[in-house]
Amino acid sequence: MTLRLTNTLTKRTEPFQPRVPGEVSIYCCGVTVYDLCHLGHARSYIVWDVLRRYLIWRGYRVTFVQNITDIDDKILRRAAEEGSSMEVVSERNITAFRDDMDSLNILPPDRVPRATRCLDGIRAMIAELEASGAAYSADGDVYFAVMGQPDYGKLSGRSLSDQQDGASGRLNSDEESRKRHPFDFALWKGAKPGEPSFPSPWGPGRPGWHIECSAMVRQELGTTIDIHLGGSDLIFPHHENEIAQSEAANGEPLARYWLHNGMVNVDGEKMSKSLGNFTTIRALLASGVSAMTLRLFVLQAHYRKPLDFSREALDAAATGWHGLNEALGLGLNTTFSAALGWADVAAATQPAPGHDAGLETSRQGFIDALDDDLNTSAALAVLFELARPLRALARRLERGAEASGEDRALHARWLLLQELSGVLGLEPEISSRSEAEAGAGPAPAQILALISERLAARQQKRYPEADAIRDRLRSEGIELIDRPDGTTEWIRR
Numbered sequence: 001m002t003l004r005l006t007n008t009l010t011k012r013t014e015p016f017q018p019r020v021p022g023e024v025s026i027y028c029c030g031v032t033v034y035d036l037c038h039l040g041h042a043r044s045y046i047v048w049d050v051l052r053r054y055l056i057w058r059g060y061r062v063t064f065v066q067n068i069t070d071i072d073d074k075i076l077r078r079a080a081e082e083g084s085s086m087e088v089v090s091e092r093n094i095t096a097f098r099d100d101m102d103s104l105n106i107l108p109p110d111r112v113p114r115a116t117r118c119l120d121g122i123r124a125m126i127a128e129l130e131a132s133g134a135a136y137s138a139d140g141d142v143y144f145a146v147m148g149q150p151d152y153g154k155l156s157g158r159s160l161s162d163q164q165d166g167a168s169g170r171l172n173s174d175e176e177s178r179k180r181h182p183f184d185f186a187l188w189k190g191a192k193p194g195e196p197s198f199p200s201p202w203g204p205g206r207p208g209w210h211i212e213c214s215a216m217v218r219q220e221l222g223t224t225i226d227i228h229l230g231g232s233d234l235i236f237p238h239h240e241n242e243i244a245q246s247e248a249a250n251g252e253p254l255a256r257y258w259l260h261n262g263m264v265n266v267d268g269e270k271m272s273k274s275l276g277n278f279t280t281i282r283a284l285l286a287s288g289v290s291a292m293t294l295r296l297f298v299l300q301a302h303y304r305k306p307l308d309f310s311r312e313a314l315d316a317a318a319t320g321w322h323g324l325n326e327a328l329g330l331g332l333n334t335t336f337s338a339a340l341g342w343a344d345v346a347a348a349t350q351p352a353p354g355h356d357a358g359l360e361t362s363r364q365g366f367i368d369a370l371d372d373d374l375n376t377s378a379a380l381a382v383l384f385e386l387a388r389p390l391r392a393l394a395r396r397l398e399r400g401a402e403a404s405g406e407d408r409a410l411h412a413r414w415l416l417l418q419e420l421s422g423v424l425g426l427e428p429e430i431s432s433r434s435e436a437e438a439g440a441g442p443a444p445a446q447i448l449a450l451i452s453e454r455l456a457a458r459q460q461k462r463y464p465e466a467d468a469i470r471d472r473l474r475s476e477g478i479e480l481i482d483r484p485d486g487t488t489e490w491i492r493r
Helices: 039-057 073-082 086-103 119-132 173-178 209-221 232-250 281-286 291-299 311-332 334-340 357-371 376-398 411-423 444-459 463-475
Strands: 004-007 012-015 023-028 061-066 135-138 141-144 185-190 205-207 225-231 255-261 264-266 307-309 478-482 488-492
Touching: 004 255, 023 039, 023 209, 039 061, 039 086, 039 225, 039 255, 039 264, 039 281, 039 291, 039 411, 039 444, 061 209, 073 086, 086 281, 119 135, 119 141, 119 185, 119 205, 119 209, 119 232, 141 232, 185 209, 185 232, 205 209, 209 225, 209 232, 225 232, 232 255, 281 291, 291 311, 291 376, 307 311, 311 334, 311 376, 311 411, 334 376, 357 376, 357 411, 376 411, 411 444, 444 463, 444 478, 444 488, 463 478
Parallel strands: 023 061, 023 225, 225 255, 264 307
Antiparallel strands: 004 012, 135 141, 141 185, 185 205, 478 488
């Protein structure tokens, strides 16, 4: 089976084929930095982190771009409430966002464009749209003419008659009076008294929400990308408008695949500040929920389905993670590892073909699950099956039992569990690692992750990158040993 993804644009689950073989370009709609990130952000960014990790693990060279919206009405309102500025509010919440993503073990994007740093590209795209007749100016504002785009609505499937509500994303009555048609949306907003503004051919002002992403996609990745990501709440109007303006400006499809994750419900109701069920990531973690429990909870549901959040569901995820963490921590416990003879040399991150038929079946089952439209629930089932004898072994050793030959042979199983868990971003939480041990170089999980990255680089003939990983590990006291069968072992010097 090849990777198949459900494409919102075509309404079908399709085989994934990147534009350039072996390379994948991804744009993920980022946050508007007026407040702390909430559980809905966690759900979205954990899922897309797994997609990215899986593509990398399968040997693709991925370029992952995630923007920051740092010009917006909500930011301006928050600044006015605080008596501060747009910059102060934005910078504070950008720092908080990065901290939250680090806490959840979400890989940092390769590039993080900001709207305020893409103004030249935004103004250029607006000018192109106006010159072609796809947009028009009115009293310092510039609007996109929706009626000039016959296929407008192709992403959401909504006809123009259905699109009165929220067609511009963020409207007011003054805007309506300057439009030729109610569905037209703002590309540039003329400055209002007391608001920050930027120069433009249409007078001082600031960009509209939708044009920011179109310009940042083109600036960072070109006119057509492989995958565009976001929550299902962005399908209309944001992504619909992105498509309209980008394709009118560029004359090419914006993205080949559009993926959208489902929303979060709290105790059966949609998460909303107005309902009082709004939960931030840091408040949840501060309450004692571990980051890996939260990841596991998110990944138990298919990304396109609603995620039902409740204390009972979170407690169940915590129980599941506890057992999985026991198995993952087995080889990281120095006492257990020494008793099992695992302490000195870690075997390859990928067993040689035919090394263990059962493990190869597990590996293939994991691949089949994620190839099936990123079915993380089925992938987790593979991990729990791998973990079962390892968890039992950890508990026996904890009780003082002697390790048998069969127990020692579970090393390859543990390595596979480590590897596959890493693809889901699930890393062991070991609290007993001593300060001396922590200072003795990278942990085994980190080493295995770097070995996987090096393997992918070598497979794609990016040899300088592979050599840099080897040199980095050598500088930290880790020597890699490449075996004739294609596996890699490591020892701590």
